[in-house]
Amino acid sequence: MGNAKTLEKKQQTVANLKEKIDSAKVIVLSDFRKVTVKEITSLRKKLRADGSEYKIIKNTLLKKALEAAGFAGLDEHLQGPTGVLLGYKDPVAPLKLLVEFFEEIEKGEIRTGVIEKLIIDKKGVTSVAKLPPREVLIGKVVSGFKAPIYGLVNVMQGPIRKLAYALNAIKQSKGG
Numbered sequence: 001m002g003n004a005k006t007l008e009k010k011q012q013t014v015a016n017l018k019e020k021i022d023s024a025k026v027i028v029l030s031d032f033r034k035v036t037v038k039e040i041t042s043l044r045k046k047l048r049a050d051g052s053e054y055k056i057i058k059n060t061l062l063k064k065a066l067e068a069a070g071f072a073g074l075d076e077h078l079q080g081p082t083g084v085l086l087g088y089k090d091p092v093a094p095l096k097l098l099v100e101f102f103e104e105i106e107k108g109e110i111r112t113g114v115i116e117k118l119i120i121d122k123k124g125v126t127s128v129a130k131l132p133p134r135e136v137l138i139g140k141v142v143s144g145f146k147a148p149i150y151g152l153v154n155v156m157q158g159p160i161r162k163l164a165y166a167l168n169a170i171k172q173s174k175g176g
Contacts, residue, residue, distance in 0.1 A: 013057075013061055014061050014068065017055075017057065017061065017065035018065045018068040018069050020053075020086050021065055021069040021086070023088060024086040024087060024088055025087055025088060025090070025115070025116055026052075026085065026086075026091035026092075026094055026095060026113065026114065026115050026116075027084065027085065027087075027113060027114040028084070028085040028095065028110060028111075028112070028113040028114075028125060029062075029074065029077045029078070029082055029083075029084060029110075029111040029113070030082070030084075030085065030098065030102070030108055030109060030110050030111055031080055031082065031083070031109050032056065032107075032108045033080065033081055033107070034108070035105065035107045035108045039101075039105055039107075040054065040056075040083075043097070046097050046101075047087075047094055047097055047098075050087070050089070050090075050093050050094055050097065051087070051088050052085065052087040052088060052089070052093075052094035052097075053085075054084070054085050054086075054098075055083070055084045055086065056081070056082070056083050056084075059078040059082055062078060062084065070117075071114060071119065073119060074114075074119065077111040077112045085113075091115050091116060091128075092128060092129070092131055095113070095115075095125060095128055095129040096129045098110070099126055099129035099130075100129075110122045110125050110126065113125040
C-alpha cells in the first residue's frame, strides 16, 4: 500500500515538472554543491521576483520529466546534486541572475541549458547571460532602422534647401 502511494506521488511530481518544463522559455541544469540553504533561498527570492524558479529535484525524477518533455539528451548532465532553473517570461533575465549568483558566491556551476527548446552547453548559457537586456537590444535595432531614414530625409531636404538658398539670393540681388 505504501509503495503504491509513493509511486503515485513520484508520478505526479514528474507530471507537474514536465508541465513546467513545457511552459518554460529557459531551463538550466546546475550543480549546487557547497551552496548553502541560505544562499539558495536568496537566489529563489530574486528569481521569484522575475517570474522564475529554482528547484532541487532527484535526478531520476528530473530525467523522466525531461524525457517526457522531449529532452532525452540531457542524461549525461544529471550526475550529482542538480538544481533546475525554470524561467517562464524572458529567457535571458533568469540566466543572468543565475550566472551572476554563481560568480558572486564562487560556488556551484552551470551544466547545460535549454533556451526556447534549443539545448545549449555551459559556454552557450554564459554567453547568452552576458547579452544586454531585451529592451537595450530592441533599442539598438530600432535605432539601426532610424539611421537610414534620417539619412534619406537629409538627402531629400538637400534640393529643397538649395532652392530656398537660390530664391533667397535672387531676392537679395533684386534689392528686396
